[in-house]
Amino acid sequence: MPSDPTPIDEDVDPARPLRADAARNRERIVAAASELFATRGLGVGLNEVAHHAGLGVGTVYRRFPDKRSLIGAALAGPLREMTEVAEQARRAPRAWDGLMMLIERGAELLTRNLGLRDAALSSDETRHDLDEHLHPFSDISCTLMERAREEGDLRPGATEDDLGMILWMVTELAAHAMDTRPDAYRRYLRILTDGLRNAPDRGPLEPALSPTEVRAIAQHWAAH
Structure with a gap:
């Protein structure tokens, strides 16, 4: 004070x-x-x-x-944008297309606004305060993943926490590449999201992170 x-x-x-x-x-x-x-x-x-x-x-x-x-x-305005993106993605006829819309547009919003990124991807009190605004994005991503799994498009073993880690990785890259190549993150987002798609020759994924591990990694990442 x-x-x-x-x-x-x-x-x-x-x-x-x-x-x-x-x-x-x-x-x-x-x-x-x-x-x-x-x-x-x-x-x-x-x-x-x-x-x-x-x-x-x-x-x-x-x-x-x-x-x-x-x-x-x-962050009221940017959070409304995230909700609008999630609602548009939810209405996609095929869940995989909606999921990709959610991830790509979400990554764009988070790279454009580092404060929104901090709030959306952290696990501290700030995230807790904004949970009611972030819930639609999280809930719809879960729904889309379930639908994509049922439709056979989502790779077995992929989890919602994988989406959070992908967003952490590409937005971190974007933050460091802003002065050199602002759109560089899009290339790696495509590479990473392609790994979420089901295919006959895909081997099993390594064990998923536990919620405790996800929180610990997010806290350590945010602190550095």
Whole structure:
């Protein structure tokens, strides 16, 4: 929290409409956070957001009591996009086509917004806070995988956690290739997703990761 005392602000009450200047400040804060989170991820601090918005950090704290509430506001639009993508994928006549749409469009959204990537692929409190917005994407991916398995298109042994790992890998590549070849991740996404498709000559997959192993890997990856 900021060291300077927070002045009395009649707009703090969330049930009361914000004054015009307070509403403008809130918009500036959300816009600044959206830009910084998208380009640098969720490691950006509130002081940096305040500076980018051209406001004092006390103003940021009056509008958002903690960073988690600001993350929710800044990622509201991108999370809606993810839900829309998932709904479009769900309506695909063939589950495999819907699954590929989900993965390809999802990877595009995550590479375009590092903050969204951090939220969607992490396993910390931020992910927990946004679970209600991420559930549609996760639930629909599970449904599509089940349908693709029943239709004979999905390789036996493939799991939803495999999708998460694929997205981790290609978005990590995208982050490092952004200045050299921004679309490089697409090549490797195709190679990796081709490995999910069932084929007569495919051998059995190695044992799947357990949920505990997935969380441990995600936490270690996010920390580095």
